[in-house]
Amino acid sequence: MEYYVTVATGTLKYSGTVNYVYVTLVGENGESERKRLDDHGWGLRKGQTCECKVWSKIPLGRVLLVRLEMEKWKKLNAEDNWFCNYVTVRPSGSGRTQTFPCYHWLVGDDKVEILDGTAKTLCDEILPQELAHRKAQLQERQSIYEWQVWAPGIPKCGAFKSEEDLPPDERFDFENAKNFEQVFHDILVELSLEKLISLINKSWKNLEDFDNVFCALPKTPTAEYIKEHWKEDVFFGHQFMNGVNPRMIQRCRKVPSNFAIQGKMVQDFLHPNTTLDKELEAGNIYLVDYVILDGVPGNVIHGNQQYIAAPLCLLYEHPDKGLIPIAIQLVQNPTKDTPIFLPNDPPLAWLLAKMWVRHAEFQIFEVLSHLLRTHLIAEVFCVATLRQLPAVHPIYKLLIPHLKYTQEINCRARTRLISSDGIFKKAVSTGGEGLLMLSEREYKILTYRSLKPFYDFKDRDVSKLKKYFYRDHSLKLWNAIEKFVSSIVSLYYSSDSEVEQDSELQAWIKDIVDEGFENASNFGLPNKLQNKQELITLLSVIIFTSSAQHSAINNGQFDFCSWVFNTPSTMRQPPPTDKNSVTMELIMSTLPDINQSCIIVAVTYILGKFPISCP
Structure with a gap:
């Protein structure tokens, strides 16, 4: 009895092969002949299907599985793996076409057996051959995919x-399989950062100095908007809701005891004829608390200590302005001398306090x-x-x-x-x-x-x-x-x-x-x-x-992090303790240096790019 078999090869680069591939049909009543595909010598080409007739001495009944075997062509001294998408089988006459999904790489001398694509649980009617295949597949997978503890205290x-x-089936396709170092270098070149990245421990002169780099970056309207509005309190509040980390903000019914704030401090930033206590009761006050960062040791980069703060940021949903920050404390355990940063502080002091909050945002x-x-x-x-x-x-x-x-x-x-x-x-x-x-x-x-x-x-x-x-x-x-x-x-x-x-x-x-x-x-x-x-x-x-x-x-991290002052990845000076001593020189010596800025711009560009394709 004849069966019409179609074998589909994957569509991505190097999916095809010139190795010998054989197909055998296994049915309820027995097996077919072992048939070599591509008798014409064209190979199994990328994105194409190969059709053939497979003979069986007896009617197989329902075909349960397809066995694919690949043998290396001895004259070829290079690796020539094959990615099979699927196989279809139709008996001669008017029989039903069955589809056998594969989506698997065959490597060297290899064999795979694939079941009919009909999804089944163990509650369904399953023949002994199908059950044996399920068990064998799981045994093989469990020997390949084992658990490990990469670091204590996190998921396995x-x-x-x-x-x-990794097994070939878990690897990126060849277009996306460059090693990270090569990708990183290519991105530095693409973003025109390959020379600047060598400037270690060198600060930007001022905020505008980075604009010369930013102008050359590929940008979206969002990135452009952030560059123009990142200093604004309204946009600062907006990012807690719709930025890259929109899961930290929570309603505040009572100011935490370790937040050394008094109602009169923020009175000027509230709507007329109200108080902090009234707004707390009304549910219009929100808090972002970075207590989880408290005591986390700072990194040392090129021999220089980096710094981490664990801020508390109080926000108010103003009826006219929207969500705005009204107070920032940069430590979890304040003393009588701990400053509370407010919107009416010296502008550079308030800006630096917000930068410390955004720095905490980057870590979280x-x-x-x-x-x-x-x-x-x-x-x-x-x-x-x-x-x-x-x-x-x-x-x-x-x-x-x-x-x-x-x-x-x-x-x-x-x-x-x-x-x-x-x-x-x-x-x-x-x-x-x-x-x-x-x-x-x-x-x-x-x-x-x-x-x-x-x-x-x-x-x-x-x-x-x-x-x-x-x-x-x-x-x-x-x-x-x-x-x-x-x-x-x-x-x-x-x-x-x-x-x-x-x-x-x-x-x-x-x-x-x-x-x-x-x-x-x-x-x-x-x-x-x-x-x-x-x-x-x-x-x-x-x-x-x-x-x-x-x-x-x-997906938005390049938008929100490419203007590095909006979301600093590191801070090179400790948090300020005196509002009146904050200068632009202090800010620039605190923010990431030129080398660190280039690294983060490149990395967020790599990580935030559109997902890779599948075979």
Whole structure:
């Protein structure tokens, strides 16, 4: 009996091969012949399909899986891997065409067996051959994707020392596979920064001095707007709601006891005929507290101590002006001599105080909001999904597009960005020891609840804050994601008991909680799924975190950080203790030097670029 087979090769560079590739069909009743593809010698070319007829002595019944085998062409002394997108099979006559998704690299002398693309849980009717394939695939994956502790006190990750150790399926495509050092150098050239980066320990002369560099950078309207308005109090307040770190602001019903502020200090900045106490009671006062930074050791860059502050910033939702800052304290434990910076202070003193708040924002944004709360969390879900869910499981099919390349991105971050000699060590005040201490502190208080937008906004009591577009858009996206996820889950699980009885799914959640989030005592995610709604919520969290949340935090960083004075990555002088001694010379000696500025401009450009393509 004849079967018509179509094999599709991937579309990206180097997806094709001239190696020998063979196909065998395995059905309910037996196996077909082993058929070599491409008898005409053209090879399996990038982006093309290869069609052939495969003969079987007996009717195979339903084809259960397709076996693809690749043998190296001995005359070729170079690596020639092959990326297969999918295989379709149709019996002669009027039989139904079956599709077998592959999306897998075959390397050297290699073999892969792929099941029909129909998603199935263990609750569905599964033949012994299919069950054996699921188990074999998971056993192989679990031997490849193991857990490791990269650093104590943060989530576990995949046990790969660098991106070079990753399986080919986890690697970037060749267009995006340059090593970080080469990419960094190319970006410095593209941004015309390759000469300036050599100016170590040299300060900018003044704020306008950097404008000569900024003018040459690729800019968006947002970046241009920030450069023009970054000093304004209204825009300063706007960034807490709609900047790169819009998750810190919270409503303040009572001024913290360690914030040495009195109502009369801020009276002039409030609307007429009101007081601080009245505005606190009315819910119009907001607080951003960087207590998590208190005591974090500052980095040492080129032999020079860098400094970290843990500010408190009080903001007022003015009925006419919007959200504006009304008081800043740069320490958590004030003395009688600790200054409270106010909008009517000498302009340079108020500007420098706001810069210290923005510097704290950079540390929280990059280390906690970006690295820990999106990248490292997503990697836990990624590794557990690869280890515990076979490719035909509907939840695997749902999640894997959102977790693509997570491991390579994070491997590169661990080896190039946050390592002991990485980029953060060269230009960020929390680089080195401080970064890990900060991450440990956040991980201890991290909760599963805080990853759900509705509860995040509820717990921070910001549901009525005006012009909080991040909140409004997050909730809309969450609702759309949850609705989509709910429809998919309902297709494959008709009852709560089916969720409970899916042993693959239960192994998955157990791996997530007991391994990935080991020692996260406050996380609050049970290691067992008891009903459909728990599954729907968890899947929505995973997709939201790795897509919408990551985009909100990551994609605007070049806009908000390319004018380096708006979001300084490091501070080279301690926080001011005397308002009247702040000069432009002090400000410029405090802000990142020319070398550090160039590094951060280049890195935020690299990190904030549009996501890479998939095969």
